Amino acid sequence: MNVDFSRAHDSFFGPPSEPIDVDKFIEESARIRAATAEDALSHPSWQELSEENRATIEAECSGSIAELKIITEDAWNNPRVSAHLYTRHDDAIFSALGQTDSLAQKGRKRKRFDFAGQSRSTPELQALQEYLLSTPLKCWEYGKESSLFMRTSRNSDFNALRSVKKTGQGTLSQRHQRSPVTDSSCDLNSEEPVAPDALITLTVYNRVPWVQSYLVRMSQHVVLASQTLGDFMGSIPCDSSGVPVEKVDPEGDVTGYSFDTCSPDVERGRLLLIEGVVYGDGRSGVDYAEKLLSHLAKLPREKRPATTKSSAALGRTTFDSLTLRINQPYWMLHQGNCEHFIVVDQIRLPHPSDPASGYPLMLCLTPTLSELCRACSKAPAVISVVDDIRLGESPCLLCGPCWRLMGSPKDDAAVMVVPLVAHCGSWVEEGGQR
Numbered sequence: 001m002n003v004d005f006s007r008a009h010d011s012f013f014g015p016p017s018e019p020i021d022v023d024k025f026i027e028e029s030a031r032i033r034a035a036t037a038e039d040a041l042s043h044p045s046w047q048e049l050s051e052e053n054r055a056t057i058e059a060e061c062s063g064s065i066a067e068l069k070i071i072t073e074d075a076w077n078n079p080r081v082s083a084h085l086y087t088r089h090d091d092a093i094f095s096a097l098g099q100t101d102s103l104a105q106k107g108r109k110r111k112r113f114d115f116a117g118q119s120r121s122t123p124e125l126q127a128l129q130e131y132l133l134s135t136p137l138k139c140w141e142y143g144k145e146s147s148l149f150m151r152t153s154r155n156s157d158f159n160a161l162r163s164v165k166k167t168g169q170g171t172l173s174q175r176h177q178r179s180p181v182t183d184s185s186c187d188l189n190s191e192e193p194v195a196p197d198a199l200i201t202l203t204v205y206n207r208v209p210w211v212q213s214y215l216v217r218m219s220q221h222v223v224l225a226s227q228t229l230g231d232f233m234g235s236i237p238c239d240s241s242g243v244p245v246e247k248v249d250p251e252g253d254v255t256g257y258s259f260d261t262c263s264p265d266v267e268r269g270r271l272l273l274i275e276g277v278v279y280g281d282g283r284s285g286v287d288y289a290e291k292l293l294s295h296l297a298k299l300p301r302e303k304r305p306a307t308t309k310s311s312a313a314l315g316r317t318t319f320d321s322l323t324l325r326i327n328q329p330y331w332m333l334h335q336g337n338c339e340h341f342i343v344v345d346q347i348r349l350p351h352p353s354d355p356a357s358g359y360p361l362m363l364c365l366t367p368t369l370s371e372l373c374r375a376c377s378k379a380p381a382v383i384s385v386v387d388d389i390r391l392g393e394s395p396c397l398l399c400g401p402c403w404r405l406m407g408s409p410k411d412d413a414a415v416m417v418v419p420l421v422a423h424c425g426s427w428v429e430e431g432g433q434r
Contacts, residue, residue, distance in 0.1 A: 011215040013343055016328035019275070020347060022225050023320045026198045029349050075128070084125050093150060096142035156217045160367040166358025167235035170224045172197060172350055198225035199354065200319055201345040201363075204236055205329070215341060220364040223319060225347075227359060229272055229279055230315035233332065235360040239368070240335040242421040257418055270334035272314060272342070275323060276306055282313025288333060371420075373399035384418040 040046060046054070075081045201222050208214040223232045244257035271288035272279045280289025289309045296304055310317065324344050332340040355361060370380035374396050381397035388394065388409050395418070398406075409415045 011213070013329050014327045017326035019323045019325055021323050022198060022200070022347060025347060026196055026225060026320060026349070029198075030196050071131075078124070080122065081124060081128055084128070092142045096144065096147045096150065154216075155369060156366045158367055160365045161362065164355065165362040165365075166355070167221075167362050168227070168231055168358060168360045170227050170231065170359030171357045172199075172224060172354060172359065196349055198320070198347055199223070199350055200225060200324075200347050202232065203343045203345055204332075205341040205343065207339060216366070217364075218340070218366050219362060220345070221360050221362055223360040225320040226318055228315055229317045229319070230313075232319075232360055233270055233272065233314060233334070235362065236332075236340065237362075237365060238335070238338060238340070239421045240338040243335070244419055244421075254416075256416070269336070270314065271332070273307070273331040275325070275330075277308055277310050279310045279312070279314050279317055282315065287313075292333075371397050373397060373402050375399070375402040382420055382422075384420060386416040386418065388415045 049057075075085065199222055201220065203220045204218045205215040206218045208216050219237060221232065221235060223235075246254045247256040247258055249255050268281065269283070269286065269288040269291075270281050271292060273292075278289045278292055280287040280292075293307065293309055296307055324347070326344050326346065329341040329343050332342055334340075373379050373381045374391075374393070375398055379399035379401065382400050383403060384395040384397055385391060385403070386395045388396065390406065390409065391398075397420070403417075
């Protein structure tokens with residue numbers, strides 16, 4: 001697939017759903033009784049079927065699934081058969097992409113050996129091949145059209161987290177679980193019904209630095225509907241939040257950098273635009289929402305979007321007070337000019353398998369591509385050295401071991417060491433070594 005086309009395809013969202021009132025959704029969903037097997041058997045459509053048709057359907061549902069399960073398990077438990085299936089799958093994808101790749105390099109092409117064809121001599125593989133060919137389903141084959149939905153894996157497809165990470169203090173108590181008997185929310189220690197909570201899955205996208213019109217996934221989170229927008233935004237990992245603060249002398253010259261997040265010079269402004277309503281940080285005189293409205297007021301009237309400011313700040317606005325749309329991107333701004341796009345993936349009621357605490361949860365985090373050390377070209381760089389005559393460039397990115405091996409420069413006053421953003425801080429424990 002064309003690289004530009006595939007990136008543009010990943011940047012499209014939608015179509016968006018109808019507006020969903022989260023509080024109303026929770027209230028109505030709590031009254032819905034989950035369907036069971038007994039409900040299906042008592043349905044009028046099932047009762048109208050004859051005994052013969054019922055027996056046929058039951059045999060097809062039970063027998064076919066059991067047969068497929070046995071065949072699948074036998075195939076994957078056999079190393080030779082499973083390796084053949086993997087190779088056959090790779091060959092099919094390579095063939096499908098090769099048929100429609102109009103931008104393939106001309107000239108000599110690398111020859112691809114047909115390992116799957118060489119391994120069909122064994123009886124078990126021949127029997128498997130004959131069984132696959134006899135399958136009436138034709139969806140197993142990859143045609144030319146299938147290449148439109150294929151691409152090579154990217155960095156955003158990987159997850160830097162080994163498990164779900166708890167980033168907050170939100171708690172989903174047992175009273176918010178659905179009763180296995182009545183399938184409604186209940187408190188085991190109280191006779192009064194309790195309004196359930198909801199889980200909202202949101203994905204954060206960033207602009208691609210070299211192509212601002214393209215977006216790439218950065219992280220995915222799950223929040224409680226009872227939590228605030230500020231709780232969610234505080235759990236988003238962003239490199240701009242870790243940029244060191246400049247230390248300036250009375251003359252205005254930069255003398256160093258600090259990672260002190262409590263410093264008054266740290267920028268704390270942020271806003272979130274949802275369905276034409278902008279939610280600011282609530283700071284008097286420097287609220288990002290007010291700055292955005294004043295900026296929009298300078299645009300021509302025909303180009304001015306209909307935007308209003310919310311009376312409640314981010315820290316006081318809960319998700320259950322909002323009206324959201326699935327697959328609709330919402331704009332987020334913080335740290336001066338750092339933009340993100342927030343997409344709601346799903347809104348659902350809690351399940352017994354959901355974690356009980358630690359909300360917002362981080363489900364996925366895209367690994368950060370760090371710059372390598374200019375000296376060893378192996379380890380990620382952690383500092384930027386400025387005006388050091390021993391190095392071939394200024395600024396020069398170095399890792400910690402290489403900088404320690406070089407020793408202190410002779411003219412310390414002329415050399416400035418700038419710490420880089422700790423990209424690994426989002427997925428390592430506190431106190432991790434760089």
